Amino acid sequence: MSSFAESYDRYRPRPPEALLDLLTRLAGVERPALVVDLGTGTGLPARAWVDRAHRVVGIEPDDAMRSVAEEQRGGVEYVAAGASETRLPDGSADVVTASQSLHWMELGPTFAEVARILRPGGVFAAYDYDITPVVQPEVDAAFEAVAEAAVALRQETGLISPWTRRHAHTKREHLAAMHASGAFSYVRETVLHSVEPGDAERLLGIVRSLGAVEVHRDRLSFDELERVTQRVLGNRVMPFWFGYRVRLGIR
Numbered sequence: 001m002s003s004f005a006e007s008y009d010r011y012r013p014r015p016p017e018a019l020l021d022l023l024t025r026l027a028g029v030e031r032p033a034l035v036v037d038l039g040t041g042t043g044l045p046a047r048a049w050v051d052r053a054h055r056v057v058g059i060e061p062d063d064a065m066r067s068v069a070e071e072q073r074g075g076v077e078y079v080a081a082g083a084s085e086t087r088l089p090d091g092s093a094d095v096v097t098a099s100q101s102l103h104w105m106e107l108g109p110t111f112a113e114v115a116r117i118l119r120p121g122g123v124f125a126a127y128d129y130d131i132t133p134v135v136q137p138e139v140d141a142a143f144e145a146v147a148e149a150a151v152a153l154r155q156e157t158g159l160i161s162p163w164t165r166r167h168a169h170t171k172r173e174h175l176a177a178m179h180a181s182g183a184f185s186y187v188r189e190t191v192l193h194s195v196e197p198g199d200a201e202r203l204l205g206i207v208r209s210l211g212a213v214e215v216h217r218d219r220l221s222f223d224e225l226e227r228v229t230q231r232v233l234g235n236r237v238m239p240f241w242f243g244y245r246v247r248l249g250i251r
Contacts, residue, residue: 004209005068009042011205013129013242015099016194020052023095026123026250032094036117038083038110039101043069043076050075053095059086084109091119102126107177111249115183118251124184127246128171131210134241135203135233142221142228143207149220150210175247184249191245198240200233 024032032053037046040058042065049056056076060066069078081087083098083105096114098105114124132143178187204226 005042005065007205007209008065009044009068009072011202011209012044012100013133013194013196013240015045015048015127016192016242016244018192018194019125019127019244019246020048022190022192022246023097023123023125024052026248027094028121029094034088034093035095035097036086036088036093038086038096038098038114039104040069040076040078040099041065041101043072043074043078045097045099046076046078047072047074049095057086057088059083084113086113086117088117090116093117094119094122096122096124098124098126100128102174103128103171107173108181111178111181111183114249115181115251120251122251124178124249124251125246126174126178126249127244129245130243131206133198133203133206134243135198135238139203139225139229139232142225143203145221146207146225147210153220171245178247178249184251186250187248189245189247191243193244194242195239196242197237199235199237200229202240203229203233 024030032049034055034057035046035049035053037049037056037058040046040060041062043058046056046058046069058069058076058078059081060069060078061080061082063080066078066080069076079086096118098110102110118124131147132140134140175187175189178184207222207225
């Protein structure tokens with residue numbers, strides 16, 4: 001198991017229950033027949049649907065991430081494929097999601113594939129969370145300093161995560177691209193949040209899940225974040241507030 005994939009699966013947030021409720025209602029069903037999660041990574045967003053859908057399929061091209069997902073299968077079927085070539089039947093899905101992953105995909109081909117596998121009236125949701133949870137102002141500021149330094153290092157070297165060897169488009173493009181694609185009859189954006197318990201270990205684990213942090217910790221202010229987090233949080237478990245931006249498209 002890669003340390004990156006392990007940290008990702010252990011420390012990253014789970015999809016909010018409110019989001020699953022919303023997508024199920026928008027799809028007009030009590031229990032989706034098929035939910036497809038594109039770029040599912042270690043399967044976190046796919047596993048959230050296991051008790052709420054008849055069938056869940058996670059699409060993931062990266063072998064290291066998918067191997068972690070398969071170890072924790074939990075009722076999800078995993079397919080080694082890209083988002084634009086899922087090999088699923090036409091009109092078979094009630095819900096298609098892309099959690100923290102659409103920015104790594106080619107938008108045009110991905111939207112065309114989503115439109116192909118969604119049945120009429122089905123719903124697509126591309127959703128992303130702010131990587132910095134709201135915990136405590138001093139901790140949040142130290143976290144943001146590391147995140148900003150990681151962005152700069154990523155732009156300089158491409159050494160933060162396994163996918164940064166190629167250019168990724170900005171998430172701000174997604175809503176306009178969904179409108180322009182012609183794949184959806186209705187498109188809009190909404191915002192949600194979730195609250196999960198967290199402690200110093202989890203906060204530092206989220207940062208490590210950015211990838212390559214330990215190697216470059218001197219350039220990322222990671223030691224300062226570690227000192228602040230341990231001093232402020234100690235051994236306490238705190239509520240971590242995660243903000244989500246959800247782009248919705250109805251087939």
